[in-house]
Amino acid sequence: MKRLRKRKARALLSEFSSTLGSEILKVRIYRDREAFVCERELVERDGTSFTMVLPLRGTEAARTLLTSDPYYSRMRGEVWRALGQLDKALREHDGKPVS
Amino acid sequence: MAGSSTLKLAGHALCLGMPLLAPLGVWLDIPWLSPLLVFGLFPILALLLGEDHSLPIAGLRRSPMLVAYLDFLPRIYAVVWMATLTWAAGYASRMNLSGTGLAGLTVSVGIGSALAICTAHELMHRRSQFDVLLARLMAGLCLYGHMVVEHFHHHATVGDVAAGATAPRGMSIYHFAPTDFQHGLRNAWTVESARLRRRGAGWWHNRVLQDYALALGLVIAFFVNFGSTGLILFIGQAVFAVFCFEVITYVHHYGLVRGEGEEAGPQHAWAHHCWLTNCLTFNNTFQSDHHLRPGTPYYELHAMYGAPRLPASYFTMFCVALVPPLWRSLMHVRLDALTQARTNASRELPDWLRAEQCR
């Protein structure tokens, strides 16, 4: 029997989505233990999905990634909000040990 | 004191002293030291220390050190006990003990073994393969090979007289102990055979067989290393430990039979939340909570509302159970009151019968 549920090591920092015609684009940035990961999921109308998983080394890498997305112009506001949250999380991570 | 959760967590370490009472008794030349303390002094101590009002510490898991201490404690107990058992067999063999000397040492070790079964009970509910195997080894050392498989069966069938483990009203411990042992073996065999048949696995995967084979191997090992005296001690402590376990099972569930279609609940296990007992047995008195949440570690268990109350601690009730007329006179009053309570509209237990909830 499982003991108490394991403490979740993965924390969602930000998430946003955009409907692009018949597709939905979802972007999630996680803090996974001591690392940060960006997931970019494109879901087709028939439910088929493509998820890119890219570990992030810093805000700059995230900025390069998200602004080079072909759909960046449709999600500009959300992208910059997400980058702000990531920047804050990175500074907190660098400032004190991960609990 | 009995309400301090921190003190309670520290108190669990007291269990490590229990197997060491045997060598201490030898050193003090009091071979019966352990039973004298456990059945003579502990009931008084239990009364003085009072009931366990402690609650699990909120946020305990934010302290990895504390959790590690609590998780490791049963494993440390296993090591201390196994070392004491081996030492005792060697000592008995070297000194060629016999008569009351051998009996005293055997019973003293057997008390540690009874608590080892309690410890194995905690370990077997964990997900770690290592802990489960350790539990099986401990059961093997107590010659109780079907314990682990049967215990899971017990959880599924608590309150069902036909499944064993719940003594019907009127049955004495002397009738219950061998009956329950046989029931347990039969249940474990049935469950295990069905499991292997479904998986198409061979008989050698039968865990009951494996654990009894281990027990047999240990019997041979003790005989080879410590001769007939060591073997007598080994078998004696196992018999004593298993009998203690049966007595505690008897005390836990006596007369609390589940009705037709009734769900298992706190009302199917007697409770007496004795601080000392809880420290020494990894919160074994929180039976009701354990039955509702079998996978919960001992340090996160607590008293349940609705559990009926035993008149005294396990140490006292153990002795009472050995005297059937005394047992019946104490317990049948309670069973009658429980039956009466069930007929009330509110189904509330009277105060004197309610095991105190942790405050």
Next chain:
Amino acid sequence: MGSQSPEAIGSFEDANDRISWLSGYETEAEVQAAARQIVEYFGLQSFVFGALFRDGGREHYRYLVGCEPEWCFLYNQNKWYAIDPFIDYALKNTSPVLASDIPLNTAGQGRLMAEAAEHGFRSGMVVPAHSGSVIRIGILYLGTSEGPERARESFHKHRNLMRAFALELLEWWDAKLREAGLEALDLDELDVDLLTKAQEHATAEEAARELGITLSRVKARYERLTRKLEVPNKRSAVQKAVALGLIRDARWPEARP
């Protein structure tokens, strides 16, 4: 394992060790960092590991990216997954193959390869990885911006390690997806145990006795499982759980019962 620093790999033994350590890493970041070192040892620069799994009629592709992200954006935007000759190859084969050995049959495939060449995959190889489930496969794309001779040389030298690399990535991915699947559906290990018992055709009573819980709890849990998995019955719950990687496919039983 997760604390191993990704130093450069200097020997076959080192590379072999680094590949076997993959299963011990806890995050995609650790796996990606280790993978970069392994790919560098092969004398290559880029990689993408794709895991394809099916959930009923739907397909899901999940890629761990070790190349220019723009390449993946382009691949998605052009829906090249529909014509990717390497996916076709990986679905039907288990051997690693040089990309140049796979014939291109359409203009679209030609364009795909041309664009790949511009983004770090001028030449390379494809390594299929198949797990115990027919519903899940892995495809490791390895690439270099150098000419085909480079890829050929690397392929012949490191083919076996590449195969091991792809398999370890798939196993790691499987475990990670299982964890994520359990979390997303809010399932715990008892749910997994119950699904496994149902897969073995255990009755509810047998499951209760073997898991040490009451029959009513078993029934309540099965009901909850069918609700969470959005299926009508226990049997479908098992099928969906296998599809999502929450439990193993029964055709490939565990080594120990």
